[in-house]
Amino acid sequence: DTAVSQTPKYLVTQMGNDKSIKCEQNLGHDTMYWYKQDSKKFLKIMFSYNNKELIINETVPNRFSPKSPDKAHLNLHINSLELGDSAVYFCASSLRTGDTDTQYFGPGTRLTVL
Amino acid sequence: AQSVTQLGSHVSVSEGALVLLRCNYSSSVPPYLFWYVQYPNQGLQLLLKYTTGATLVKGINGFEAEFKKSETSFHLTKPSAHMSDAAEYFCAVSVTVRAGRRALTFGSGTRLQVQP
Numbered sequence A: 001d002t003a004v005s006q007t008p009k010y011l012v013t014q015m016g017n018d019k020s021i022k023c024e025q026n027l028g029h030d031t032m033y034w035y036k037q038d039s040k041k042f043l044k045i046m047f048s049y050n051n052k053e054l055i056i057n058e059t060v061p062n063r064f065s066p067k068s069p070d071k072a073h074l075n076l077h078i079n080s081l082e083l084g085d086s087a088v089y090f091c092a093s094s095l096r097t098g099d100t101d102t103q104y105f106g107p108g109t110r111l112t113v114l
Numbered sequence B: 001a002q003s004v005t006q007l008g009s010h011v012s013v014s015e016g017a018l019v020l021l022r023c024n025y026s027s028s029v030p031p032y033l034f035w036y037v038q039y040p041n042q043g044l045q046l047l048l049k050y051t052t053g054a055t056l057v058k059g060i061n062g063f064e065a066e067f068k069k070s071e072t073s074f075h076l077t078k079p080s081a082h083m084s085d086a087a088e089y090f091c092a093v094s095v096t097v098r099a100g101r102r103a104l105t106f107g108s109g110t111r112l113q114v115q116p
Helices: none
Strands: A004-007 A010-013 A019-025 A031-037 A043-050 A053-057 A064-070 A073-078 A087-094 A109-113 B003-007 B010-014 B019-026 B033-038 B044-050 B056-058 B064-068 B073-078 B087-098 B101-106 B110-115
Touching: A004 A087, A010 A019, A019 A031, A019 A087, A019 A109, A031 A073, A043 A064, A043 A073, A043 B101, A073 A087, B003 B087, B003 B101, B010 B019, B019 B033, B019 B087, B019 B110, B033 B064, B033 B073, B044 B056, B044 B064, B044 B073, B073 B087
Parallel strands: A010 A109, B010 B110
Antiparallel strands: A004 A019, A019 A073, A031 A043, A031 A087, A043 A053, A064 A073, A087 A109, B003 B019, B019 B073, B033 B044, B033 B087, B056 B064, B064 B073, B087 B101, B087 B110
16 A cells, blocks of 8 residues: 555646646645755655645745645646756655654655656 | 755665664654665665654664764664665655654665675
8 A cells, every 4th residue: 555645747838738646645644845956865844734724935026826635635736847846756744743753755746848 | 944965975885784774864853764775676665764762763674873963973784784784775864844744854875786
């Protein structure tokens, strides 16, 4: 059973398009995250939701909008895609938002903007 | 601000040799430290974490790390490398992003190559 799943695994699109990435966790966790990993493997937190409430929103352009219909799902919608958005996007979840909680990562979505 | 620095973006060892991946942190408060591994084309998986208590932490796949406050280090070691250990390794620290909110801040990663 997949703990944290993301769809699609690969996404290739043109500049200016709007796209969404879906994430689901079946671990019963309360908190979910989106991370961006650039071409140099640097990982940076983008958003965090706890029980459908946005609790972390880092310096991410407004073109990125997370949506959490329930605590098991956290989707990422990106408007007007730009070349610089090309990266691997990882979803993660943890039981709570505690300091020591282990985060479980999905397999990633490789986004390529042409 | 809390952060981690991983020394060496690439480390190459022979199969059976000692693995040592370095991580130093900066923190004004007791840190919570993590090591994650990323195999090719996969997500990150927790290897081990230090919260409180014993400073030598044992993780999965024979890895361990020692929290040394005096050196602000949390280096990852494994006595004998296997070919299957080849991956990207990330050190991370739990940091306060804003009041009451914490998130993981990752180091830049170290790619471990294991030579036959």
